[in-house]
Amino acid sequence: MQSRTLAVILLATITLCAPIPISYAGENVPRPTIGTQEIGLSAGYLFADCIKTKCKTKQSGPAFMPSWMMTMTDPIGGSWYQGQLSLGAEVVYIQFQEPVLSHGVGFTPKIKYTFVAPDRIRPYVEFAGGPFWNDLAGNIPEQHSQFNFILTAGLGISYFLTDQAAVNVGYRFQHISNAGTSSPNVGLNSSLPFAGFSFYF
């Protein structure tokens, strides 16, 4: 089931990226400046992160993350860490297939730092957090409330196909909990490898 979902996500990403013309001649170094906007769509598969902690629920399922970002700065710094800061927001949709079929949707402001010293392969780190609604509540021992928060820390790599289009791959760590607004409040930790694409304009 999981491998089929992964295959579907991969196929969808390739299909969506196929029309992007790869007209990269080397001189077209992407230079997003202040005010450059980025819209993107990422998809991945979420796994319960039970390596260090003992967790009763092993949630898993596909996740879709459409996002919007605004470039806040021109390149800052003058060494390998030279990069640009972006601020934006993301909608997170997770379809939990385990332990029971359920859904979660959240809205998270997101901050991203992209390292621009490498040419068209650009690593980045990102942090996001915001409210998250899901109907896992009641079906798992960790959470009894539908209203939760989701926190995300991730890193990834953008590969610029043109100066306005990039494909992204990365990994995210996600934490879902209700921030003590109700009891119990045992967080759900997950790993989320993802792939996606972005357009800059």
Place this chain on the structure above:
Amino acid sequence: MRAKLLLQWTIFGCCGLIIALTTGCATWIELKAAPDSNQEPNVRVIARNEQVPLVMDSISNTRNGSPQNLSLETEQRLLGTLRRIGLFSHLGGTDSTEPPAGEKFVRARLLFDEDIDQHAGDKAWKSIVIGASMFILTPFIPLDYDYAAHMTLELERWDGQVKHYESQSAGTAHYQLFSATPLMVDELKGHVTESCLTALMQQMVRDTTFYSASSAPVLDRPIRSVSVKSNRSKLTPVPISTSSGK
């Protein structure tokens, strides 16, 4: 009762959204121009047969102290402004050939220093605050982008006499998150550069008679001095002496 409450909150929400979007999309540019850059260059009369050509010799551009590639846009703007004042008969860019020796012409060199402060650290903190507030604080947190320009124009007359003109201008773009566009920064740079060029032209026009063809004869020996200046050559050798006097 419940429906009325819902309607009230919907109206409040819509009003809030409209206010946030309108105030959150504001942009304004504050220009700290040089005192003589606000007015158009003075008009001085020069006879057509008194006009000489001007050729751009070099344009040096630095940004925050580091040298940049030659900007054709800067050259075009300078030539455009010079054309507007009508002091010279013909204007040639850096790629054009100089008139033959023995002809009267003016050689121009421009040094263009840009200073950019994008308040990156400030923006990082403000981004966190805006994000943490779920964008609610966007209208109340302005972002800034400072740009300053300093131009030095050196004009060398056909007889070797040189005149220096200097001008500087600065400006700040204040904007909200949702109104940030690359165009806004270009607009700020355009205003500041224009202000600088206008101030330069003001000074040049005062010297109209200096550039008229009858102001000086052509030198018999057209000799041009050549010099190389390097910013890195400021290191002075330290004499090392060893003494064996014991």
